Amino acid sequence: MSFISPGRRWAALCIAPLIATAALVGCGGGGGPSASGAEASPSGTGATKVVLLENDPSNPIQILSSQPSLVSGGNALVQVALPAGTAASGIRVVAGGSDQTSRFQQTSPGKLLGVVQGLPIGTSSIDVVPVAGGATVATVSVRNWPIEGPIVSGPHQTPFFCQTQQFMLPDGSTLGAALDANCSIATRITYMYRATSGGALKPLPSPSALPADVATVTTTAGVTVPFVVRVETGTVDRGIYQNAVLFDPTKESAPTPLSPPKAWNRRLIAIEGFGCPAGWYTQGAAQGNLAIAGFDFSLLNVDRLAEGNAMFANTLMHASNNCNAVLESEAAMMSKEAFIEEFGVPDFTVSAGCSGGSYGSAQPADRIPGLFDGVMLLCTFPDPLSIAFSGSDGHLLTHLFFATNAGVFSDAQIAAITGYKSVRAFTDAANQSGRTDPVPGRVDYPGYASAPFNAIVPVGIRYDPIANPTGIRGTVYDAGRNVYGIDPKTGFALRPFDNVGVQYGLDALNAGVIDVNQFILINSQVGGYDQDANYVLGRTVGDPGAMLRAQQSGLQLGGNGGLATIPVFDVSGIYNDDSGYHYQWFHFALRDRMAQMNGNADNHVMWRGNPVPAEPAWKAFIDWVVAYQADSAPGTQREKVIRNKTIQDGCWNGNTFIAERQTLSSAPDTPCNALFPSWRAPRLAAGGPVAANIPKCDLKPVSTSDYKISITAQQLNAIRRIFFTGVCDWSKPGNLTGVVANGSFGPSPENLVFTNP
Amino acid sequence: MKSFAFALLGLLGAAGAAAADFTGPVAPATWTIINTGTLTGGSPTPGSATFTTTQLTMIGANSISPGGDAPSCAGGFFQTLGPCQLQVTNNLPGTYSFSWSYLSSDTAGPGGDLFGVIVDSNRIQLSDPGGALQQAGTRTFAASSSFGWFINCTDCIGGSATSTISQFTFAAAVPEPETYALLVAGGLGLAARLRGKRRDLALDRA
Numbered sequence: 020m021s022f023i024s025p026g027r028r029w030a031a032l033c034i035a036p037l038i039a040t041a042a043l044v045g046c047g048g049g050g051g052p053s054a055s056g057a058e059a060s061p062s063g064t065g066a067t068k069v070v071l072l073e074n075d076p077s078n079p080i081q082i083l084s085s086q087p088s089l090v091s092g093g094n095a096l097v098q099v100a101l102p103a104g105t106a107a108s109g110i111r112v113v114a115g116g117s118d119q120t121s122r123f124q125q126t127s128p129g130k131l132l133g134v135v136q137g138l139p140i141g142t143s144s145i146d147v148v149p150v151a152g153g154a155t156v157a158t159v160s161v162r163n164w165p166i167e168g169p170i171v172s173g174p175h176q177t178p179f180f181c182q183t184q185q186f187m188l189p190d191g192s193t194l195g196a197a198l199d200a201n202c203s204i205a206t207r208i209t210y211m212y213r214a215t216s217g218g219a220l221k222p223l224p225s226p227s228a229l230p231a232d233v234a235t236v237t238t239t240a241g242v243t244v245p246f247v248v249r250v251e252t253g254t255v256d257r258g259i260y261q262n263a264v265l266f267d268p269t270k271e272s273a274p275t276p277l278s279p280p281k282a283w284n285r286r287l288i289a290i291e292g293f294g295c296p297a298g299w300y301t302q303g304a305a306q307g308n309l310a311i312a313g314f315d316f317s318l319l320n321v322d323r324l325a326e327g328n329a330m331f332a333n334t335l336m337h338a339s340n341n342c343n344a345v346l347e348s349e350a351a352m353m354s355k356e357a358f359i360e361e362f363g364v365p366d367f368t369v370s371a372g373c374s375g376g377s378y379g380s381a382q383p384a385d386r387i388p389g390l391f392d393g394v395m396l397l398c399t400f401p402d403p404l405s406i407a408f409s410g411s412d413g414h415l416l417t418h419l420f421f422a423t424n425a426g427v428f429s430d431a432q433i434a435a436i437t438g439y440k441s442v443r444a445f446t447d448a449a450n451q452s453g454r455t456d457p458v459p460g461r462v463d464y465p466g467y468a469s470a471p472f473n474a475i476v477p478v479g480i481r482y483d484p485i486a487n488p489t490g491i492r493g494t495v496y497d498a499g500r501n502v503y504g505i506d507p508k509t510g511f512a513l514r515p516f517d518n519v520g521v522q523y524g525l526d527a528l529n530a531g532v533i534d535v536n537q538f539i540l541i542n543s544q545v546g547g548y549d550q551d552a553n554y555v556l557g558r559t560v561g562d563p564g565a566m567l568r569a570q571q572s573g574l575q576l577g578g579n580g581g582l583a584t585i586p587v588f589d590v591s592g593i594y595n596d597d598s599g600y601h602y603q604w605f606h607f608a609l610r611d612r613m614a615q616m617n618g619n620a621d622n623h624v625m626w627r628g629n630p631v632p633a634e635p636a637w638k639a640f641i642d643w644v645v646a647y648q649a650d651s652a653p654g655t656q657r658e659k660v661i662r663n664k665t666i667q668d669g670c671w672n673g674n675t676f677i678a679e680r681q682t683l684s685s686a687p688d689t690p691c692n693a694l695f696p697s698w699r700a701p702r703l704a705a706g707g708p709v710a711a712n713i714p715k716c717d718l719k720p721v722s723t724s725d726y727k728i729s730i731t732a733q734q735l736n737a738i739r740r741i742f743f744t745g746v747c748d749w750s751k752p753g754n755l756t757g758v759v760a761n762g763s764f765g766p767s768p769e770n771l772v773f774t775n776p
Numbered sequence: 777m778k779s780f781a782f783a784l785l786g787l788l789g790a791a792g793a794a795a796a797d798f799t800g801p802v803a804p805a806t807w808t809i810i811n812t813g814t815l816t817g818g819s820p821t822p823g824s825a826t827f828t829t830t831q832l833t834m835i836g837a838n839s840i841s842p843g844g845d846a847p848s849c850a851g852g853f854f855q856t857l858g859p860c861q862l863q864v865t866n867n868l869p870g871t872y873s874f875s876w877s878y879l880s881s882d883t884a885g886p887g888g889d890l891f892g893v894i895v896d897s898n899r900i901q902l903s904d905p906g907g908a909l910q911q912a913g914t915r916t917f918a919a920s921s922s923f924g925w926f927i928n929c930t931d932c933i934g935g936s937a938t939s940t941i942s943q944f945t946f947a948a949a950v951p952e953p954e955t956y957a958l959l960v961a962g963g964l965g966l967a968a969r970l971r972g973k974r975r976d977l978a979l980d981r982a
Contacts, residue, residue: 536906539887543855543905556853733909736845736884740854740931743845 079157080145084134084359086761087159088769091353092166092255093138094360096276099123099131099147102156107131110156114138114145124277134276134360138163164767167201168256168353172346173501173764173775178300178491179257180475185304186259186334189250189319190222194259202302206253210268213246213321220319223247226268236282238265238327244282248324249274255357256350257302258335262358263318265327276363284327286641287358287365289351289391290318291372291379292337295403296454296471299342299498300491303334304475309373312592313633314397316372322634329365331358336383338375340473342403342454343499345572345764348383352390367644371395371637373592374601378402381582381609386573388581388760393644395637397592398601401576401609404515404569405711406451406600407495411516412701413437413449415545416523417464418554423544428537435527436541438604438704440596440685448600448700455516456552457482457492469552470494484551494552496565501764502572503565505775511550515569517561517715518547520747522725526704529727535734542741563754564773566714570756571772575712576609577758579616584656586647586664587613587623588640594629596698603627603697604709607683611710616757621661625681627695628671639666670695683709706749713753718745793948797830802946804829806866807924813860815839815932817848823862823927823936832941836862836889836927838934847931854931855887855905865894865924869949872923873916874941876902880909881935889937893917894924903937920949 073088074081084096099112111120114135123133135145140163147157164170181202183194189211194204210223214232224230234246249266252259265282266274274280292307308317315322318330335341335350355368370380370391377396384391400406420433430442439445446464456469459481463469470493472481482490492511496503500512523545528538547559569575576582589610593601606625614620624643626636646663647656654662669678670691679691687693703709706725707716721739723730725746738746747753765774795802804827811822817839826833837860839848847853849860880903882888887905894900895917903911917923927937 539855540906543853543887546853556851556856556858733883733885736882736934737854737887739845740847740884740888740934743841743847743854743931 074159078159080147080159082145082159082161083364085352085356087161088767089170089352089356090138090161090163091168091170091356092360093163094134094136095138095145095161095163096132096134096360096364097123097145099133099157101129101131105149105156109150111148111150112145113148115143126277132276140165162767166255166353166357167203168349169346169766170349170353171761171763171765171767172343172349175257176300176343176346176498176501178476178480180301180473182302182304182334182475183259185475187305188252189220194252201254202257202259203254204252204259206251209250209252210266211248211250211319213248220248220321223268229267229269236265236325238282238284238325239286240282240284240327242282242284242327246321246325248319249280250319251361253357255333256335256346256353258333258341258350258354259303259306260331260333260350260354260357261306261318262329262331262361263324264329264362265324274362276360279362280329282327283329283362285363285366286326286328287355287368288323288328288330289336289355289368289370289380290316290330290332291370291376292339293373293375294337294339295342295375295406295495296468297473297493298338298340299472299493300476301340301473303337303340305337306332306334307337307339307372307376307379309376311373312397312630314371314373314592314637316376329358329362331355336379338379338403341498342375342495343502344378344382344386344402344574345499345502347379348386348390348573351383352387355390367392367648369393369395369641369644371397371640373397374400375403377592378576381587382573382576384585385577385580385582385758386760386762388584390581391585392648393586393588393640394582395588395590395640396606396609397590399589399592399606399609400601401605401612401711402574403454403495404575405605405608406448407455408516408714409700409702409711410449410452410600411455411548412518412521412523413445414452414464414467415518415547415554416541416701417446417449419541419545421464424540427540428533432527432533432537435530435532436524436704437701438526438699439602440698443598444596444600444602444698447598448602451600452552454495455514455548457494457497457511458551458553459483459493461552499572499574501775502568502574502773504562504568504773506550506562507776509550513562513565514550514559515561515565515575515714516548516559517566518545519558519560520716520718520742520745521558521702521705521707522742522746523701523705525706525725531728535728535730539734539737539741542738561715563715566754567756568773569714570712571759571762572764573758573762575714576612577616577712577756578609578612579757580760582613583617583622584660585622586640586643586660587620588636588643588666589623589625590631590636591627591629591695592631594627594695596696602700603695604683604699604703607681607697607709608711611708612712615710615712617657622657622664624664624666625668626666626670627681627691629695631671632674706747708749713749713755716747716749716753717751718742719748720745795946797944798827798832799829801868801948802866802944806868808863808865810863811837811861812863813852813858814850815848815860816850817842817933820848820932821936823929825862825864830942830944832864832925832944834862834864834891834925834927834939834941836891836929836936836938837932838929838936839932841933845931845933847933849929849932852929852931854884855890856930857890857899857901857928858930860930860932861926861928863894863924863926865922867922868946869920870923871916871918871947871949873914873943873945875912875914875943876925877912877940877942878903878910878937879939880937882937883934885909886911886937888930888934890926890928890930891937891939892926892928894922894926895919896921896923899926899928903939914943
């Protein structure tokens with residue numbers, strides 16, 4: 020195995036956004052999305068000027084732990100290339116105004132490596148100067164941000180409830196009270212070990228002596244060590260940050276990039292999480308450890324640790340604590356930086372997860388190219404917004420079917436109109452719109468839960484339209500108010516949901532499952548929502564800025580950012596289109612977004628199964644990442660990812676793999692679709708794209724060509740009256756834009772997309 | 777005593793008042809005709825109502841769309857009960873029976889103009905928005921405070937609807953049996969009291 024050098028890694032990282040931007044522009048013609056990228060405007064509806072304060076590959080000083088403009092916590096891992104003919108002893112490294120030469124060591128001929136410390140908040144320089152005096156040999160500007168953030172996610176969410184006293188360390192202790200309002204704690208180290216008898220890790224009685232029953236393990240790098248795991252816990256970006264890696268405290272000194280743990284295989288795995296509802300205003304009392312369908316996405320996964328992998332997590336990377344992908348990706352970025360400054364640059368970083376862990380992996384990967392070098396997605400959703408939007412469509416329809424027009428439609432008709440497999444599948448998905456509803460205790464369809472909050476948020480400060488109209492709102496939109504913007508009239512987050520022109524039930528009409536009068540009834544009465552998610556008669560007009568920024572930020576997954584250049588391995592995880600809302604169409608939505616934005620989804624592979632064999636899948640994923648990283652032949656990273664793809668689409672029938680391009684179909688039209696049929700959602704059944712990524716459709720006049728059934732002039736007129744501004748023209752891109760790679764929502768000025776006034 | 781008994785009978789007679797057609801207590805002059813909502817399109821024509829003693833004819837509002845097929849009714853949505861209505865109402869509690877016929881001239885059919893009754897301020901739709909252009913029926917409603925009819929032009933463009941009410945009868949609210957019992961008991965009590973006073977007067981005279 021060969022690895023690319025840190026210098027090459029950063030070059031690749033810095034080029035990735037440019038590739039993504041080029042890809043975006045390339046999609047601009049012929050009905051593709053328009054380019055983003057222009058000056059940030061006060062309304063946020065303008066595009067963003069792409070200006071990166073990034074490593075200049077020709078500069079002898081390279082920041083390896085982050086982009087130079089996004090340093091946090093005052094530290095940075097720095098590589099210095101010595102001037103030709105200059106000995107290490109001939110130069111000094113000055114950072115933050117102090118001589119930090121002693122922190123550097125020569126790691127290879129002509130290269131020094133070290134962690135500078137104590138960088139001041141704001142912009143400063145790191146300089147290489149001759150010991151003998153004279154002109155500065157090299158300099159680089161860096162901008163340092165507080166370790167508690169924010170950097171790119173906008174103003175800190177307030178209120179914000181610390182949960183250090185509830186957070187439990189692996190030895191069973193808790194962190195105690197936070198040290199400040201930013202929920203900080205003093206960093207601490209916990210050691211765990213695995214006994215020869217197996218089982219879960221146990222607390223190490225003493226870091227100075229290993230117990231007699233400690234197991235021994237040999238890593239993928241062939242290093243044999245006692246199975247002792249060092250778990251570090253601290254706070255980064257106001258979240259509780261942890262890393263874990265094999266480490267023998269009786270023989271090794273504290274890890275540094277110059278002396279990392281000898282059993283670390285230089286691979287890093289991000290632990291994401293799950294959930295979303297109630298993921299606001301909290302620090303988080305636990306990481307998003309999740310074991311499901313044979314997979315174990317946990318910080319202390321003994322199989323992954325035994326291989327020598329390092330793991331890292333942050334409570335704000337766990338969607339149940341924080342369902343704002345901009346903040347989540349910031350927490351991941353800062354946590355990875357903290358890891359690198361302590362252990363060194365990994366050969367690669369991958370992220371994997373199920374459900375909330377799928378978008379917890381995909382969204383940061385897309386927002387920040389280079390953050391992850393591959394993602395494995397199970398129980399896939401492109402983003403929480405796709406759940407909210409499809410749920411909001413469905414919720415309007417539950418109101419129509421079961422409240423205002425009860426008994427008018429048969430179960431078969433409801434399934435056909437909504438696209439789901441059954442009424443149960445439909446109502447389960449529709450109830451997920453509760454995450455957009457700020458009104459507490461709303462009584463609606465059974466199972467609907469509005470205004471979800473973590474119990475730590477006091478009831479007395481929560482929004483209530485009557486009792487507390489200025490309270491904090493528990494919705495996925497209000498959690499992202501730094502992105503969506505704020506309505507100056509109400510103080511509420513602007514909302515991106517829009518259903519103008521959507522012909523609900525169009526496919527059911529054309530299939531003859533409902534008649535024209537039923538179609539007219541649905542579309543004349545389906546209505547929309549107001550800012551409080553109350554039903555209103557008219558369709559909902561989404562806020563243009565909120566819709567645009569949802570995409571620029573990656574809160575709606577674009578697929579044109581970092582996802583364009585890394586392996587994306589999609590695995591069923593949960594196969595259940597009968598209930599629950601983890602439905603198959605979401606998997607295809609993600610793939611279609613990537614294909615739309617990048618011309619194809621050749622860097623995406625889908626395995627379906629119930630279940631998919633876990634360990635073969637994990638091995639295939641890692642092998643793919645290793646293979647493309649080892650490719651030193653000419654080519655872009657995307658080209659390398661695609662040409663080194665060692666796996667292909669298929670499904671698992673028990674232990675038998677059926678190689679087959681996976682397609683979205685409820686019909687048994689292929690062997691895999693016979694095993695794993697898939698259904699759709701209301702907007703797809705209204706003619707919308709599977710990608711489900713057009714927040715606001717382009718409109719066209721009502722035309723008989725939309726309808727495959729006999730329709731009278733009177734009925735056509737009735738449809739025209741309902742859609743007096745036109746119906747959705749799904750052949751057009753609507754307001755589709757895509758993500759702005761490395762987009763900032765403040766305070767970082769680089770790539771600034773938007774800041775709330 | 778005799779005068780009181782006549783008064784009681786008179787009261788009972790009034791509670792059971794009935795009328796066939798638009799006469800007596802439900803004569804045309806007793807009805808209120810109003811148009812609600814705001815028409816925003818061109819050449820607005822408000823709804824109108826015309827009575828004869830045997831028939832009420834209501835014609836809903838209409839106007840020219842402010843653009844394309846945009847609704848002319850402010851806040852109105854096609855086929856959805858909304859603000860732009862012709863209302864014909866009165867405030868007599870009682871039982872109303874009638875035959876109705878409805879004819880839509882709206883190019884989008886009956887969904888553009890909804891016809892129904894207003895019982896105690898609640899609107900009940902009688903025309904089927906997905907039905908035929910011409911519809912009819914016979915209905916009876918009991919109102920405790922008010923009654924009327926409406927034509928709601930949902931978007932108020934493309935033509936109006938006409939509704940005709942005929943074979944109309946009205947029976948004013950009749951007290952419940954318990955009410956009769958109370959009246960009778962009260963009457964008997966009053967009679968007994970009068971009789972007692974008379975006896976007292978006789979004793980005084982003795």
